[in-house]
Amino acid sequence: MKVDWLIVGAGFTGAVLAERIASQLDQKVLVVEKRNHIGGNAYDYYNEHGVLVHKYGPHIFHTNSKKVRDYLSQFTEWRPYYHRVLASVEGKLVPVPFNLNSLYALFPPKYAERLEEKLICTYGFGVKVPILKMKEAKDEELRFLADYIYKNIFYGYTIKQWELTPEELDPSVTGRVPVYISRDDRYFQDTYQAMPKQGYTAMFGRILSHKNIKVLLNTDYREIVREIRFNRMIYTGPIDVYFDYMHGSLPYRSLRFEFLTFDREWQQEVGTLNYPNEYDFTRTTELKHLTGQRLPWTTLIVEYPQAYQPENINFEPYYPIPREENRLRYSLYEKEAAKLGGSVLFAGRLADYKYYNMDQAVARALKLFEEIAHG
Numbered sequence: 093m094k095v096d097w098l099i100v101g102a103g104f105t106g107a108v109l110a111e112r113i114a115s116q117l118d119q120k121v122l123v124v125e126k127r128n129h130i131g132g133n134a135y136d137y138y139n140e141h142g143v144l145v146h147k148y149g150p151h152i153f154h155t156n157s158k159k160v161r162d163y164l165s166q167f168t169e170w171r172p173y174y175h176r177v178l179a180s181v182e183g184k185l186v187p188v189p190f191n192l193n194s195l196y197a198l199f200p201p202k203y204a205e206r207l208e209e210k211l212i213c214t215y216g217f218g219v220k221v222p223i224l225k226m227k228e229a230k231d232e233e234l235r236f237l238a239d240y241i242y243k244n245i246f247y248g249y250t251i252k253q254w255e256l257t258p259e260e261l262d263p264s265v266t267g268r269v270p271v272y273i274s275r276d277d278r279y280f281q282d283t284y285q286a287m288p289k290q291g292y293t294a295m296f297g298r299i300l301s302h303k304n305i306k307v308l309l310n311t312d313y314r315e316i317v318r319e320i321r322f323n324r325m326i327y328t329g330p331i332d333v334y335f336d337y338m339h340g341s342l343p344y345r346s347l348r349f350e351f352l353t354f355d356r357e358w359q360q361e362v363g364t365l366n367y368p369n370e371y372d373f374t375r376t377t378e379l380k381h382l383t384g385q386r387l388p389w390t391t392l393i394v395e396y397p398q399a400y401q402p403e404n405i406n407f408e409p410y411y412p413i414p415r416e417e418n419r420l421r422y423s424l425y426e427k428e429a430a431k432l433g434g435s436v437l438f439a440g441r442l443a444d445y446k447y448y449n450m451d452q453a454v455a456r457a458l459k460l461f462e463e464i465a466h467g
């Protein structure tokens with residue numbers, strides 16, 4: 093077989109690049125995917141109860157990029173959806189990220205009112221204040237509030253999610269956790285927040301439907317790379333695997349998902365419940381909130397964080413671990429990639445060893461396409 097491009101991986105990065113190259117450059121693309129489906133981690137399917145579920149954890153689309161939204165809108169209609177999350181703290185359900193409503197969910201009304209006034213006076217309304225900054229507030233009650241949120245909402249969740257204390261993680265992670273001085277309970281504040289109306293896999297089916305694209309599933313590219321003739325390659329798998337771990341393996345955090353179906357219409361009042369302090373799992377997500385499906389029964393995803401084991405095929409690499417030493421190791425691989433002189437292009441969350449939201453993965457792919465198209 094002869095193609096212009098071999099693309100490894102049928103997630104957002106691989107699919108968007110395949111579509112752009114096929115439709116804009118009129119070149120032939122073979123997409124090779126080792127899993128038995130397209131869509132990468134955004135893959136969804138109907139389970140045995142007819143509930144649309146996300147195999148690799150809940151995926152909620154949100155972006156401030158009109159370009160990304162317009163691009164994807166060629167392949168899907170949207171269902172507006174604003175995600176809401178409540179954290180279980182001392183037996184109460186509290187909106188997160190922590191905001192003014194959270195004060196009233198936790199504390200007696202008079203005390204909540206006083207804290208609200210102090211927050212607005214000190215920082216202004218509509219402002220997101222990093223929790224570490226608030227810990228240094230002059231006012232004693234604001235320092236108490238920051239400590240309370242840190243201890244009861246942030247610390248336990250971080251330990252479960254990463255098996256590291258917040259101090260052991262890169263300050264870019266801990267420094268970002270905000271207190272939102274607002275009544276806006278939405279988990280995200282992006283301009284565009286919506287779910288693909290027929291689901292992600294249907295959208296990927298349309299992205300990859302161009303006549304110049306062929307998709308080969310159930311195939312690790314290494315099994316076929318010698319049998320295919322191609323000019324250039326785009327690789328969206330793990331960069332350390334590409335280079336046979338020559339600089340050691342890049343660490344990831346993994347997850348185990350449990351899917352539970354209940355014989356009742358709704359199980360929880362919002363999309364996601366976080367459990368910072370109780371249980372082994374971090375959160376439960378009720379998919380019907382996200383997808384808008386109406387059924388008399390419901391399915392939840394329960395997420396159990398776990399260490400990643402590269403040699404074990406049952407473990408997926410999900411979150412790059414944000415620590416300086418890992419970034420340094422990644423930069424060694426980046427140098428190896430540069431030595432290939434552009435014959436193989438590396439992109440995506442596994443090849444860039446960087447957590448991307450879906451819109452960031454699409455933006456990265458669109459930018460790389462521009463570079464390819466303009467030589």
Ligand code: FAD
Nearest residue numbers: 101103104105126132133149151152313329440441449450
């Ligand atoms: P992937 O989707 O991982 O695609 C890479 C593909 O390459 C995979 O399908 C893999 O099987 C394939 N591959 C790897 N090696 C080989 C090989 N040797 N041969 C053939 N194929 C190979 N983003 C949001 O915007 N909102 C969310 O709510 C959200 N929730 C998330 C929840 C979880 C638990 C996780 C882990 C991520 C979440 N994301 C979310 C991020 C989202 O999943 C990523 O942005 C997206 O998956 C990036 O796409 P990608 O193509 O770079 O990588």
